[in-house]
Amino acid sequence: MKQEDINLERRGFLANSGLFVGGLIVAFHVPSVLTKAMAAEAPSPKTVYPPNAFIQIAPDNTITIVINKLEMGQGVNTSMAQLIAEELECDWASIKSISAPVDPVYNHTVFPMQMTGGSTALSTSWDQYRKLGASMREMLKMAAAKRWGVSDSEVKAEKGFVTHPKKGKLSYGELAEEANKMQMPLNPPLKKSKDYKIIGQSIKRVDAVEKSNGTAVFGMDVRLPGMMYAVVARPHIEGGEIASMDEKAARAVPGVLDVVKFGKGKAAVLAKNTHAAKVGRDALNVRWKENQNSKASTDDMMKDFRERAEKKGLVADERGEVDDKLKGAKKTIEAAYEFPFLSHAPMEPMNCTVNFDGKTADLWSGHQMPTMDNGAAAKVLGIKPDKVNIYTTYAGGSFGRRASKTSDYVIEACELAKVVKKPLKVAWTREDDMRGGYYRPMNFHKVSVGFDDKNQLLAWRHHIVGQSIMANTVMAGMIKNGIEETVVEGVAKTHYDIANFRCEQTRADTPMTTLWWRSVGHTHTAYAMETMIDEVAEVSKQDPLEMRRKMLAKSPRHVAVLDLLKKQTGWGKKKAPKGRAWGLAVHESFGSVVGQVAEVSIEKGQPRIHKMWCAVHCGQVVNPEGARTQVEGAIVYGLSAALHQQIQVKDGQIVQGNFNDFPVMRIQDMPKVSVEFVKTDEPPTGLGEPGVPPSAPAVANALYQLTKKRLRALPFSRELNA
Amino acid sequence: MDIHINGKTIPINMDGDTPLLWVIRDELNYTGTKFGCGKALCGACTVHVDGEPVRSCSFPLKAAEGRKITTIEGLNDKVSVAVQKAWVDNHVPQCGYCQSGQVMSAVALLRAKPKPSDQDIDNALGGHICRCGTYQRIRTAIHQAAKSIG
Ligand code: FES
Ligand code: FES
Numbered sequence: 020m021k022q023e024d025i026n027l028e029r030r031g032f033l034a035n036s037g038l039f040v041g042g043l044i045v046a047f048h049v050p051s052v053l054t055k056a057m058a059a060e061a062p063s064p065k066t067v068y069p070p071n072a073f074i075q076i077a078p079d080n081t082i083t084i085v086i087n088k089l090e091m092g093q094g095v096n097t098s099m100a101q102l103i104a105e106e107l108e109c110d111w112a113s114i115k116s117i118s119a120p121v122d123p124v125y126n127h128t129v130f131p132m133q134m135t136g137g138s139t140a141l142s143t144s145w146d147q148y149r150k151l152g153a154s155m156r157e158m159l160k161m162a163a164a165k166r167w168g169v170s171d172s173e174v175k176a177e178k179g180f181v182t183h184p185k186k187g188k189l190s191y192g193e194l195a196e197e198a199n200k201m202q203m204p205l206n207p208p209l210k211k212s213k214d215y216k217i218i219g220q221s222i223k224r225v226d227a228v229e230k231s232n233g234t235a236v237f238g239m240d241v242r243l244p245g246m247m248y249a250v251v252a253r254p255h256i257e258g259g260e261i262a263s264m265d266e267k268a269a270r271a272v273p274g275v276l277d278v279v280k281f282g283k284g285k286a287a288v289l290a291k292n293t294h295a296a297k298v299g300r301d302a303l304n305v306r307w308k309e310n311q312n313s314k315a316s317t318d319d320m321m322k323d324f325r326e327r328a329e330k331k332g333l334v335a336d337e338r339g340e341v342d343d344k345l346k347g348a349k350k351t352i353e354a355a356y357e358f359p360f361l362s363h364a365p366m367e368p369m370n371c372t373v374n375f376d377g378k379t380a381d382l383w384s385g386h387q388m389p390t391m392d393n394g395a396a397a398k399v400l401g402i403k404p405d406k407v408n409i410y411t412t413y414a415g416g417s418f419g420r421r422a423s424k425t426s427d428y429v430i431e432a433c434e435l436a437k438v439v440k441k442p443l444k445v446a447w448t449r450e451d452d453m454r455g456g457y458y459r460p461m462n463f464h465k466v467s468v469g470f471d472d473k474n475q476l477l478a479w480r481h482h483i484v485g486q487s488i489m490a491n492t493v494m495a496g497m498i499k500n501g502i503e504e505t506v507v508e509g510v511a512k513t514h515y516d517i518a519n520f521r522c523e524q525t526r527a528d529t530p531m532t533t534l535w536w537r538s539v540g541h542t543h544t545a546y547a548m549e550t551m552i553d554e555v556a557e558v559s560k561q562d563p564l565e566m567r568r569k570m571l572a573k574s575p576r577h578v579a580v581l582d583l584l585k586k587q588t589g590w591g592k593k594k595a596p597k598g599r600a601w602g603l604a605v606h607e608s609f610g611s612v613v614g615q616v617a618e619v620s621i622e623k624g625q626p627r628i629h630k631m632w633c634a635v636h637c638g639q640v641v642n643p644e645g646a647r648t649q650v651e652g653a654i655v656y657g658l659s660a661a662l663h664q665q666i667q668v669k670d671g672q673i674v675q676g677n678f679n680d681f682p683v684m685r686i687q688d689m690p691k692v693s694v695e696f697v698k699t700d701e702p703p704t705g706l707g708e709p710g711v712p713p714s715a716p717a718v719a720n721a722l723y724q725l726t727k728k729r730l731r732a733l734p735f736s737r738e739l740n741a
Numbered sequence: 742m743d744i745h746i747n748g749k750t751i752p753i754n755m756d757g758d759t760p761l762l763w764v765i766r767d768e769l770n771y772t773g774t775k776f777g778c779g780k781a782l783c784g785a786c787t788v789h790v791d792g793e794p795v796r797s798c799s800f801p802l803k804a805a806e807g808r809k810i811t812t813i814e815g816l817n818d819k820v821s822v823a824v825q826k827a828w829v830d831n832h833v834p835q836c837g838y839c840q841s842g843q844v845m846s847a848v849a850l851l852r853a854k855p856k857p858s859d860q861d862i863d864n865a866l867g868g869h870i871c872r873c874g875t876y877q878r879i880r881t882a883i884h885q886a887a888k889s890i891g
Contacts, residue, residue, distance in 0.1 A: 092836030092873045223829055230837025231828040231844060233773020233813030237837075240772035248767065273756045292767035293776070294759050366777055366785065366838040366872045415775070415838025416872045449778045644832045648878065652835055655874025678782040678870055687863040689876035 068147060070155040070203065072124045074103060076195035080179050082107070083115045087125035088135040088144070089387045090118065090226065091365075091414035091421065092652070093707045094645040095140045097224045099148055101641055102141075105217040106152030106210060108176040109191065116225050118411040121389045132390035136422045136535070138609035138705025141641055145702050153207035155198070162197035163189050212639065212700035221644035226413070238412045241372040241383040243442040247276055247289040249435060250296040251445060252305045255454050255673045256312045256530050260284025261305050268302040275299040282434040284308070289439065293446050312530040313671040317461065320529045320668070321357060324463035324484040328355075332482050332523030333501045336511035339519030344478035348469025352554055356466070357732040358485075358543040359665035361459035361536055362681060367415020368452040371432035372444040379406045380436065384429065385414025387421040391493075395426035399433040418656065419535040420457060424492040427457065427532075453681060454673040458666055459536030460486040461529065462506075464547045474559050478519035481510050481547070487526050488533050501526065505535065509544030509712065514574045514607060515552065515567075531668070537656055538708040541608040545712030546661075546719070549604035550729065553720040563603050563720070564590050571605075576636040579697045580605060580614040583634035587695055588616045595721075599629060602721025604713035609705025611637035613650070617690070617717040621725055626735065628658065628690040628718055636697040638704045646706055647694040653710025654692055659684045661715035663734050742806055747771070747815030757803030761795075762786045764802050765812055773813035773841045777870065784869030787842035788812050794849040796868075813841040820851045823889045827882035835873035843869050847883050856887055 075083040084103050088095040096116035104114050119125040125133045128143045156176045163181035164171045166189070174183050182188040191198075212218075229235040252261065266278045269288050274295025279287045288299035307313075345351065372383040373396075380400055386392050389409045397404040414421055423429070432445040447455065462485035469477040488505045489495055497504065502511075502524055511522040536542060552570075556563040564581060571577035585591065588601070595601045598620050605614035618630040633650050640646050663682040667674040675681040719730050730738050744753045746769065755764055760779075765771045765788065774797060777785030781799040788797045789811040816825075824847050827833075834840045843866065850857055850865035857865070862883055871879070 092834075094835070221832070224832060224834065226837065227829040227832070227834055228825075230834035230840050231825040232816070233771075233841045233844075235837050236772070237775075239776065240766075242770060242772070292755075292759070292763050294763035294767070295756075297779075364872060366783070366836060366870070367775070368777075414836060416836040418872070446776075449780070648832050648835055648873075648875070651877055652874035655876065656872070677780055678778050679780070683870045683872065684874075684876075685868075685870065686866045686876040686879060689874075689880075692877055 067205065068124060068151060070151050070158065071199045073148070073151045074107070074155050076191045078192045078195070080113055080190045080192035081115060082109055082113050082191070083117055085119045085125070086116050087119040087133060088140045089385060089411060089414055089417070089421070091135070091385060091387070091417040093140065093649060094224055094642065095135070096226055097222060098141055098641045098645055099144050100225065101217050101220070101222060102144060102148035103152035105215060106149050107156050109179040111217060111222060113179055114225070121393050121409045126390070132388065134388040134390065134422065136387065136419070138708045140707070141703040142610060142705060149209055150207060153209055154203050157204045157207045158198040158201040159191055159194050161201040162194045166197065218639070218641050219643070221642055224645065235413050237367050237415045238370045238372065238384040239367055239415070239446065241412060241444065243372065243374055246372070246442040246444055247439070248291070248293045248296045249287045249289045249443050249445045250293070250300040250448065251285055251287045251431065251435070251451070252300055252303055253285055253451065253455065254307055256315060256668070256671055257456055257532050258312065258530070259307045259310060261286055262308040264303040264305045266303065268304065269299040272299040272302055277439070278303070279435065279438055281438045282431060285431070287435050287445070289443060296446070297448055315530050315668050315671045317360065317668045320461060321463065324461070324527050325355070327525050327527050328463055328465040328482050328484045330525070332484070332525035334521060335502045335507040335524050336522040337520070339478065341478045341480050341519045341521040344519045345467055345469040345480060348477050349472045350470040350474065350558065352468045352551070352558070354466045354551060354729070354731055356464040356543070356547045358462040358546070359667070359733060360461045360531060361660055361664055362453045362666050362675070363418040363420035363536055364453060364681060364683070365414070365416030365418055365420055368447040368449055369420070369428045369455065370444060370446045371429050372442070373432045373436035374442040375400055375433070375436040375440060377440055378402065379408070380433070381408045381410065382429065383410045383412055385417065385421050386411045387414070387417055388423070388426070392426045392429040395430050396433045399430050400437055418537040419539070422535060423457060424488070424494060424534060449678070450676040453666070453676050456532035457534040458531060459542055460488060460533040462543045464543070466547060466551055468551060468555060470558055476517065476555050476559060479517050480521050482523040482525065483507055483510060483544070484525045484527050486529055486531070486533050488535060488539070490526070505540045507544070508540040509606065509608065510548055513548060514577060515570045516573065517570070537653070538608055538711040541606065541708070541712040542660070545604065545606040545608070546716050546733070549606060549713065549716035550719050553602070553716070553723065554729065562591065567603070567605060576612040577605060577607065580612045580634045580636050583695055583697055584614040584616060584632060587632045587634060587693065590616065600721045600724035602717045602719065602724065604716035604720060606712040608709045608712055611635065611704040611706060611709040613709045613713050615654070615713040615717040617721045619718055619721040619725070621722070624739065626662065626718065626722055626739070628688070631690045631692045631714070631717070633692065633694045633710065634697065635694060635706070635709070636699070637706045637709065638699060638701040640696050641703060643696065646696065649706050650694045650710035651692045653708065654714045655684050655689065657711040657714035658718060661718065661734055663736055665734055742803070744805055744810065745808065746810040747812060753802065755802060757801060759802045760798050761788070761800045761802055761805055761810070762797040765797060771812045771814050775838055775841055777839065782870070783839070784842040784846065785839050787845040789845060789849060792849065792852070794846045813845060816844070816848060820886070820890060821848050823886040824848050824851065824882070827886040827889065831878045831882040831885065833875050833878045833882050835875055839869060839871045843871065843879055847879070847886070851883065851887060851890065855890060857883060
């Protein structure tokens with residue numbers, strides 16, 4: 020391909036992904052009068068956002084909305100734009116969304132940085148984005164009124180125009196420049212939910228066309244003139260260093276341009292294309308130095324966890340007299356649960372493109388925490404953060420991996436760029452991605468549940484042994500008195516009304532790096548809770564749904580979800596068809612409650628999931644079809660892990676490497692999923708993650724009906740195929 | 742050698758063992774075709790070779806000699822348009838990364854079987870992975886596309 024073509028291609032790419040060049044988005048001018056006014060009126064600066072930093076109205080009336088969250092599949096470029104469009108009173112067809120650059124104005128409204136995570140995109144943008152739309156609408160009205168010499172109250176905003184009964188109409192595009200000079204109203208009137216025209220509609224995704232015809236640009240697709248492709252030799256467990264390698268063999272591979280040692284004991288092969296770089300990297304045939312992790316194994320780690328569970332842990336939540344009641348119990352269930360490390364395995368493996376010339380750096384990736392990535396890159400490169408430009412592309416999935424707590428893959432690419440000082444892209448192979456650390460931590464739960472002489476639940480002691488996610492990171496401050504929310508959430512402060520209850524936590528570190536994985540602690544806590552609750556229902560001879568409803572009576576969201584689920588399935592009246600069974604689970608996470616009923620059978624010794632009914636309470640639903648896709652996807656994500664997935668370590672090496680030994684459900688495994696929402700106009704709560712936690716226990720509870728075997732070590736294949 | 746791709750003939754000077762995927766992506770800059778696994782396990786890299794869906798990550802360049810290659814960028818017939826429309830209508834793509842491959846297999850299926858059964862869909866798309874879990878909608882979209890083509 021000719022250089023002109025590449026340059027053209029690049030320009031096309033830059034324009035398509037809205038990368039703030041060519042004056043597309045100019046610095047948001049906030050007139051000083053306005054800043055003063057804001058300073059005087061605003062309770063705190065972080066609650067004031069200049070509308071023109073988020074809404075760009077072009078003379079032709081097209082409206083560009085700047086999305087300060089990463090579009091990684093969850094649909095923020097559509098749903099967040101809906102919030103602004105609703106209040107702005109514009110024509111949806113004129114809307115375009117782009118990803119925000121790094122700037123404090125785009126910080127998260129709760130966390131002091133720009134980031135996407137914790138299923139907070141809609142819940143925390145709900146007020147912010149609606150107010151932005153409303154402020155801009157009011158400013159457009161003011162501008163029109165001023166031009167016409169009429170009062171603000173005489174004009175109306177509708178479908179992208181400001182109108183006046185006598186003066187006619189002016190388009191937003193005509194008014195934009197003047198509007199931006201108007202005094203920004205700090206508390207613009209917001210619409211009532213009954214008047215919504217765009218919120219609550221299943222508007223088609225703004226990115227659906229480009230994601231169906233191959234034109235959507237992901238980090239992996241970024242290409243710079245003269246760019247080299249790099250594939251890196253890294254240790255399976257962080258901290259390993261290269262002892263020896265065959266540099267000559269790598270250089271002999273056609274297309275290989277260079278072999279570079281960099282960072283802490285790593286090496287990269289740079290080549291004309293990704294394939295040559297990979298073949299070159301493999302040809303290095305690296306031997307790693309022996310270290311304290313050379314013999315590490317997950318079996319040993321789990322053994323250590325199990326032993327630690329025998330000692331008392333730190334108390335995360337306690338009520339009643341657990342120990343006494345357990346001693347006096349007529350019957351007890353002692354259960355031990357094992358949860359493996361899990362890889363996120365997003366469809367697009369990690370990658371990062373860097374152009375560093377020694378003074379400034381441009382960085383491309385699906386950045387989930389761009390503020391952190393910006394700071395980390397600057398530090399490694401030895402330049403000021405404002406000399407680093409971060410460009411956020413679409414991300415081919417993340418599920419937590421791209422919210423790296425250490426910016427690991429960005430730092431690595433910058434370490435290499437610092438040595439090479441030429442444009443390069445570090446591309447990870449699938450194996451690199453799966454063996455590159457940052458896993459859902461391994462966990463062990465020891466649960467003791469006691470019953471009285473009438474087989475009624477008396478006491479519940481729950482001890483979680485697992486590795487920290489936040490320790491030794493900038494988030495370490497969120498660990499309070501040794502208790503880490505991301506480990507105990509979902510067990511501690513359970514909504515179940517249990518008179519004698521204690522949740523303990525023991526932190527058990529391993530050499531592995533850990534990270535949040537779609538629904539974080541709830542991935543394992545919901546499983547232990549919801550399968551044990553099922554056992555309680557069995558022992559106490561109660562219906563699993565009715566018993567939950569009774570024990571959750573004080574939590575209106577849970578009750579509403581269980582009632583909806585009953586309606587969807589006919590629970591209590593209908594039964595699963597012959598040879599199949601139903602299982603139920605309900606769990607709250609990220610502010611939302613999700614209940615699921617699974618219909619399963621066993622075919623050739625393997626579980627087959629036919630149907631999943633889901634009832635969801637997540638507040639106001641902004642885009643119902645979009646919301647459904649999140650729950651459908653969460654089920655596939657959760658069940659793929661429960662059925663098949665684990666990351667094991669043997670002799671310091673990660674066993675699994677690709678989708679053959681880390682299987683994912685496929686179209687032929689897909690159950691029919693039907694998702695319904697509890698109707699409400701309460702503000703939105705999370706939805707990207709909450710569909711995951713109940714899926715595995717719902718299926719496990721159904722399988723129990725067929726096998727009379729409680730599956731307590733995940734994935735299921737470990738016990739079913741044993 | 743020459744490569745015939747999306748209606749063009751382009752001379753290529755690369756090692757014949759290079760997987761077609763990397764020729765397409767890194768040399769010819771058709772980045773719609775994706776890398777997901779490199780081992781014919783996920784389908785993200787699917788292209789058409791003489792109309793048949795093929796995993797380009799595991800198909801050497803030299804095997805493409807004299808054959809017609811179509812990537813997602815080269816789709817433009819009635820079936821392709823119907824499939825892509827059905828994808829948008831049914832909210833299929835989430836992150837979108839797997840979807841080029843899914844679309845390529847769906848188009849090949851509908852060309853061969855204008856009215857596919859669920860079993861046909863499982864057979865044709867069963868080699869694809871979608872980490873976002875869009876399978877149910879892919880099925881619906883294929884049926885809708887089949888109907889719309891008539
Ligand atoms: S990249 Fe070719 S099948 Fe996965
Ligand atoms: S849409 Fe994300 S992997 Fe399929």
